Amino acid sequence: MDDVQAWDTAVLLLRAATELTDGIQRGVAARGFADVRPAHGFALVRISRGGATVAELAEHLGVTKQAASQLTELLVSRGYVTRTVDPCDGRGRLLQLTEQGWTCTRAAQQAGAETVSGWQRAASDRTVRSLRTALAAVVTPGPLRPGW
Template structure:
């Protein structure tokens, strides 16, 4: 990092830049694979419905946005073939949002892309150091969350 960088090894900024870099690369690769209609915010929704599906209200709670915004996001993803609404198995009036085959293909592509990024990082700093970095981050996150990992990765809107 150059001395003119405004971040100067500020940990929150560096973590944010690392996350942003991963997400940018992920979406560049997804675009190449034909998933150009997916946006970073969609990943937070996929996180909640993968693997068993979720109700609209569960997604609202998970994402911390309005019912209307979640409904619009689900409509968009349904229109593009990533999710489908099915009758809720326990609530005859409710719906559950599930991944379609295209949605699962996206999840598989995402995991493969993440694996390539992680392999590249391991080659850069060493596999042992990457394992230690992940362990250290896990420990730091747990230390601020009563020994647990948060149940969700929630977007900062």
Template sequence: MPKTPRRHQDDLASLFSLAFSTLNQELHQRLNELGFGDIRPMHGFLFQGLIPDGATAKTLVDLLGISKQAVSQMLDYLEERGYVIRRPHPSDGRGKLVVLTERGWALLKAKESIYSKIENRWGGIIGPDRLNMMRSDLKQIIQSVGEGELKQKLRPVW
């Protein structure tokens, strides 16, 4: 007799996805309340590539795994809204370096504060020890799969 399939809410992939969606929705709701309502989830992945000293568009293409045109459109969008600026590359006369502006850094500071509050609340639900164990367990799994290293690329897969 075939095994009865688990409900999708019970498998790890669905639980990780639902937890991420919950976290992401709350993050963006709070960012909106703080005046950052023009930021979308995809932008967060791009911002990670700009920390701490900026990046070239090619570096962002490689990081995100999307086309040069898509990165260029995102950068145009973020530059128009004051989050990033393109500057001459210090070692490549033809290249540009994309860096965060004061508004971009303020966004990242707000994001970190929001994540901290969410994690503290989650720790209140399951206990801080269990939350730290979960973080440690996830790192261990990722390191095991990644042959001892946490992957440097944090990219969207949707």
């Protein structure tokens, strides 16, 4: 595969990601969570995996601790997240999802699944399965960030 084809692949991937994030954004809003930005969604998904600290969140999102702290403050004030003192470390404050936070996270998952299901109808089940297999083969585990 030459450079032109490789770049073409990159463009297709970025376009697919744009479609997907747009779909998630719309779906989440349609389910009644109009006040969550994409970055909030990434934060909620991260916190849902067994909780997180502000510092972990910062690294995950690729921003400073202060920015993550501000984001957290917003999520707390809107009732998506709670801050509890970490019993093992008096400095750390463990972030966890509230019931509303879980509902919102599930809404994002449903909206994402919906978009992918749309691709299955437009193309085919086999195509999306091969997409999934190929992606799983190339990606390395790591953070999900609000893109470029």
